[in-house]
Amino acid sequence: MQTETDALILDEIDRKILAELQEDGRMTNVELARRAGISPPPCLRRVRRLEEAGYIKGYHADTDGHKLGWQIAFFVVVGLESQKLSVLEAFEAFVAGWPEVRECHMIRGGGDFLLKLVARDAAHENQLTQRLTNAPTVARVQTLQTIRTSRALSGVPMDRLHG
Amino acid sequence: MQTETDALILDEIDRKILAELQEDGRMTNVELARRAGISPPPCLRRVRRLEEAGYIKGYHADTDGHKLGWQIAFFVVVGLESQKLSVLEAFEAFVAGWPEVRECHMIRGGGDFLLKLVARDAAHENQLTQRLTNAPTVARVQTLQTIRTSRALSGVPMDRLHG
């Protein structure tokens, strides 16, 4: 789950395991083995191997943000005044301290970031947006507020892929 | 994990459980109970209750897309020609069939979507972008390609929140 070593050669069974765990990360190994068509011990060994090689980075419960009081999810495209690495990294470090920032992607072209944030309500969202706008080195802020999400799949497609 | 009924009153222990499972969704109930400060049976009952009430929507393995051959992750802001509900829903249905589309968010303002996609390589990315550009009712396409992701947290902040 952590060591992140080198590349493995994955076969059909490994892909099936990855697909199943991507779908239901809490499935028992017995059930997983049944679906993969092998017995539990080798199935568990494969899972461990995938974890140790970094193909599986972790497991997470998918919680309902709305029910937990986070009414708003929004994306922000942030443009910085500089493309210098030190400035980019400073910005990443700046938002790293905000619990509301759930994702931070550096975007091609230099000096731009796409953030995903959550907020408890509109006032909170405004506060966060303002904080970004007023942040040092931030030149431009574009907010994309989510109205509804029709799809939110975890991971990657697990069909027809190489090893 | 499915029934999605009404709202619950969550206490400190529930929040701790949610926080822990958000962080490590495959933790054993014994360990979870230890961290939550209660014994395993009531801990399991709480987890079931959270699942059944929809606070936990599922569990997923977090796989390494890059290692699995999905070299590129990118976001696309799509503008449609119309804001009519039928058109919006048709677009959602259109992309719902693409395995490369991992997220589809309708954005405030009407007629806009933010998609997250993965692609095996640059050619594949171009193909996907072209397919979107040429899609019926699509008026505008803006691609935001991810260079690197410094943060990708699942779920929501679990501190200082209400029930």
Add this chain to the structure above:
DNA sequence: AGATGAACGCAATTATATTGCGTGAAACCT
């Protein structure tokens, strides 16, 4: 005070995870 309901924890049971080991198939020499 007595009744009611909710949540706990213990103890017992059932199921799962994990380890050790022998076996067979395929790849690899020589």
Add this chain to the structure above:
DNA sequence: AGGTTTCACGCAATATAATTGCGTTCATCT
């Protein structure tokens, strides 16, 4: 070809964990 090494499998045994049943406690309500 024959011998050897490697690798993954599955069985069987053991260690852990999940789950259930039940009695107790505590807070609330009447």
